[in-house]
Amino acid sequence: MNRLNYKHLYYFWRIATTGNLTAAAEQLHVSQSALSMQLKQLEHQLNVQLFTREARSLSLTREGAKILEYAEEIFSAGEALEQFIASGFDADRIHLNIGVLTNLSRNFIEKFVGPLLAQDKITFTLHTQSMEQLLENLANHELDLALTNLLPPQLPGKTKWQSQLVSRQQLAIIGPEDCEAQKQPFPTGFAKYHWILPKQGTEIRNIFDTLCSSEQFKPQILAEADDMAMLRLLTRDSGALSVLPPVVVQDEIANHHLKVIQPLPHAYEHFYAITLQHKRQNPGVRTLFTLSP
Amino acid sequence: MNRLNYKHLYYFWRIATTGNLTAAAEQLHVSQSALSMQLKQLEHQLNVQLFTREARSLSLTREGAKILEYAEEIFSAGEALEQFIASGFDADRIHLNIGVLTNLSRNFIEKFVGPLLAQDKITFTLHTQSMEQLLENLANHELDLALTNLLPPQLPGKTKWQSQLVSRQQLAIIGPEDCEAQKQPFPTGFAKYHWILPKQGTEIRNIFDTLCSSEQFKPQILAEADDMAMLRLLTRDSGALSVLPPVVVQDEIANHHLKVIQPLPHAYEHFYAITLQHKRQNPGVRTLFTLSP
DNA sequence: ACAACTTACGTGGAGCGTAATCATC
């Protein structure tokens, strides 16, 4: 009469929520064979088939789905406990681990998380990471939330993400304060300027490139970067034009070092908050969504 | 950044609810040193003092008590899961493990648990055991409920029991159907009879002995037993008198082999249902209490 | 002295990784 093995059950929970043994193994930093064995042992001890091994993927059986409900209850309580311990034994005090894509505008991030600073019961840590790291750490349950300007890929058989559009920033052509104001709409009169642009492949660049090619415009590109903080500095110090959401250079605009030369119609950068769907959503995440504009 | 060790947490839960490391070690069938080490490791990993080691016993710290609440939530869900699996994946179907003291009247037990037979969603297993076994298996969480005619000892620093009086049976002098009816109250006219009595030390015997000595009566004892089923047979086949709750020999009374010669005033046998206090009380136990008279 | 917890130390096996294998797309 052996007792339930919670380690096995935890693995089962992670496999089931990930929907994929290989991905779960990566997230848990164990080999796929080890996971497979532990899962098999759980099934043997409970004397239940948890997954049907069909095709080359696992899908929950009826029994597995029911057991998953209990596992959800158990391990979401467990995560709440971890939260509670991490927050120094103050039940109301919440700590959020927020991941941000390295190349996002710091000003934008601050705008988004700023409201939390007023909440003295909520603290947070910002982790700037690549998209791959963000997704891995969300899956790991080491991040509560990730901020990106790209939707994550929804691969079949991989972890499912819950993405929420949290902001839409209109793009604009930014230039030095002393740049002659362009009354004419882009691209008329812009041929003589140099450009600092987001790197190829970024959303902003794609939008701008599309615009350029439809207008038969060939910008003289002085420099490229994928990091908004870097673009901000380059734009400030180069005297060239750039295409950015004004929030990136809001300080320079306020200081009259830079100005918005012309907003681009129908051109927006999108910001997404990505989470795992979770039965017991982190209350800090909820308040963040309600607080943010 | 290591994850919560649920095995350690489980041990902590059991130690905390038992209130005593040695007793918990016995229940869990591990050595006390092993438990001590695992507990220490949990404290080290969480970086929290869970118990204050004062005197020669453990008492929960403030933090320990809070963590215990989470552990309760986690492991009562875990036990519900075990129940669910044991009951063949039918959430409403409940299986009860009921322990009964070996020497209790089988008729009484049947009266108590009988109502469950009509509940087709509830099944049960009866385990007849000694008092020590009952208490150990309750502590083990291998029994949901124990039926006894004795209150369990409440030792300080040991597991706390929750006892509920479920029945009170009046004792009576039982004898053969053809025994001349005794109109006179005991002990007048009873000197010539032999007796079959519950063993010394049982509640019934204590009551009867007290009565005898206050009445200066010395019964001629033919045989003793502690098992009610045995007493029933001895009483039926010996032709002697006995002191029992009539329920023990209800069939023989109905068959006119035996009869109640005289109820004893103020003499009762008591029956108790013993459980562990538990946040999420087994729903089967609750219905049993509501069903039983 | 005894009862309860802690520390020391050696051991077995559960859990793991590597690598080979099977199966499906």
Added chain:
DNA sequence: GATGATTACGCTCCACGTAAGTTGT
């Protein structure tokens, strides 16, 4: 052939028991 699950096999370290140590009544 690539991807994903299972099987085979050996190793490592963690949880365990025995036994000695510590502490408080």
